Amino acid sequence: MLGGARSGKSAHAEGLLPADDATYVATARLDPDDAEWRQRIAAHVARRPPGWRTVEPTDLPGFLGRARGPVIVDDLATWLTGVMDDYDAWHGGLDGVRGECDRLVEAVTDCPAQLVLVSAEVGLGVVPATRSGRLFRDQLGTLNADLAQRCAEVVLLVAGIPLRLR
Numbered sequence: 001m002l003g004g005a006r007s008g009k010s011a012h013a014e015g016l017l018p019a020d021d022a023t024y025v026a027t028a029r030l031d032p033d034d035a036e037w038r039q040r041i042a043a044h045v046a047r048r049p050p051g052w053r054t055v056e057p058t059d060l061p062g063f064l065g066r067a068r069g070p071v072i073v074d075d076l077a078t079w080l081t082g083v084m085d086d087y088d089a090w091h092g093g094l095d096g097v098r099g100e101c102d103r104l105v106e107a108v109t110d111c112p113a114q115l116v117l118v119s120a121e122v123g124l125g126v127v128p129a130t131r132s133g134r135l136f137r138d139q140l141g142t143l144n145a146d147l148a149q150r151c152a153e154v155v156l157l158v159a160g161i162p163l164r165l166r
Contacts, residue, residue: 002121002144003157010044010074012157013118019049022070023113025063026056027079044074061100061107068113076119076147079104080140089139090132101143109150119144121156 003009026044031037048054057063060079064071073079080101083089087096108115123141128134148154154165 001116001118001155001157002148004121004124007157008160009118009120009157011047012155012160012162013072013074013116014047016116017070017072017114018051020051022049022052022072023067024048024052024054025060025071025073026054027060027073027075027082029078029082061103064104064107064111064113064115067111067115070114070116071111072116072118074118076104076117076143077122077140080143081136084136084139089135094135094139097139101139101146104143105146105150108147117147117151119147 001009001013003012026041028037028041030041045054055063060073064073080097083097083100084093087093087100089097108117120140121144122137128137148166151166156163156165
C-alpha cells in the first residue's frame with residue numbers, strides 16, 4: 001500500500017484486515033519532545049480495532065519471520081528513517097542500510113502471515129533540496145520497488161482513492 005502524505009493509505013490498509021484479530025506493527029519511534037508526532041500516533045492508535053494487538057519490534061525482518069495471522073506494518077518510511085539513523089547513513093553508512101533493506105525484502109518474501117505493508121511514495125514530487133532528503137527519497141524508492149516486485153498486490157492511494165497497480 002503506497003501513497004503520499006494524508007492519502008488514506010493507512011486507513012485503507014487497515015480496512016483489509018479483520019477487525020477481531022490482527023497484529024499491527026508500529027514502526028514509528030516516539031519523540032517525547034514532538035507533540036505533533038505524538039498526536040499523529042495517537043490518531044492511528046484510536047482508529048485501530050480493539051481486537052488488534054500492537055507490537056513495536058526492534059528487528060522487523062526477524063519479527064516477520066515469526067509472524068502468524070493477519071499482520072499490517074505501518075509504515076516502511078518510518079522504519080527506514082530509523083535504520084538510516086541507526087547506521088548513520090546521513091554521513092555515509094549506507095552499506096548497513098542496504099543490508100537491512102535486503103533482510104526486510106527477504107523476510108517479506110518468506111513471511112508466513114497474511115501481510116499488508118504501508119509505505120510512503122516520495123518519488124513523485126520535486127527533487128529534495130537537501131542531500132539527506134535526496135538520500136532518503138532514493139533509499140525509500142529502491143525499497144518500495146524491491147518490495148513491489150515480491151508482493152502479489154500493489155496499490156497506490158491518491159487523494160483517498162485506491163489505484164490497483166498489481
